[in-house]
Amino acid sequence: MSGFLDLCLKRQSCRNFAERPVEREKLEKCIEAGRLAPSGCNSQPWSFVVVDDPKIVPQIAKHAQPLGINGFTDKAAAFIVVLEEHAVLTPTVRGFLDSQYFAKGDLGAATVCICLEAADLGLGTCIIGLYNREGLSNLLGIPIEKQFAALIAVGYPADGVIRQKIRKQAGEITRYV
Numbered sequence: 001m002s003g004f005l006d007l008c009l010k011r012q013s014c015r016n017f018a019e020r021p022v023e024r025e026k027l028e029k030c031i032e033a034g035r036l037a038p039s040g041c042n043s044q045p046w047s048f049v050v051v052d053d054p055k056i057v058p059q060i061a062k063h064a065q066p067l068g069i070n071g072f073t074d075k076a077a078a079f080i081v082v083l084e085e086h087a088v089l090t091p092t093v094r095g096f097l098d099s100q101y102f103a104k105g106d107l108g109a110a111t112v113c114i115c116l117e118a119a120d121l122g123l124g125t126c127i128i129g130l131y132n133r134e135g136l137s138n139l140l141g142i143p144i145e146k147q148f149a150a151l152i153a154v155g156y157p158a159d160g161v162i163r164q165k166i167r168k169q170a171g172e173i174t175r176y177v
């Protein structure tokens with residue numbers, strides 16, 4: 001592995017975690033990558049809740065399995081919750097756009113930066129889209145009105161298999177003018 005595209009190929013949704021804790025400094029590096037993500041007007045409309053307390057992690061996993069799916073999260077060593085915060089845009093832009101206009105994209109960028117840094121550190125991640133938001137809010141003391149952007153399961157992969165990426169071909173989705 002060397003360049004950035006190699007890292008993009010290495011990052012994959014991990015659904016088979018090893019029973020091994022993740023070092024706090026590695027989680028800190030993941031958050032650092034999220035913190036450094038670009039955002040509209042540099043508004044940084046995010047905050048992160050990192051859960052690595054072995055007593056709380058299993059409770060998060062239960063909330064990540066609302067429809068009986070995502071059972072693999074039982075073996076996650078940690079979770080990162082990405083929350084949407086109020087975006088302060090520059091005055092000129094604010095006159096035209098709602099404060100949260102860029103936020104969804106910004107939060108996606110932060111989330112993927114976290115996952116890519118994790119992959120670079122040898123960690124596996126899986127972004128979890130279906131979860132019990134109310135349960136998580138209550139458990140983590142997050143105000144109920146707060147928007148969740150992502151729940152990321154984190155751990156060491158139990159195996160080193162890098163799957164083939166299933167993606168649309170560049171020609172299908174790109175047009176050069």
Ligand SMILES: Cc1cc2nc3c(=O)[nH]c(=O)nc-3n(C[C@H](O)[C@H](O)[C@H](O)COP(=O)(O)O)c2cc1C
Nearest residue numbers: 011012013014015070126127128129130163165166
């Ligand atoms: C917003 C979002 C929600 C997702 N939710 C889940 C989920 O609940 N469970 C799961 O196993 N994977 C989930 N994934 C992972 C996707 O299935 C995965 O990214 C996609 O199939 C591409 O595979 P790759 O990540 O291994 O490259 C989610 C991904 C995103 C971006």
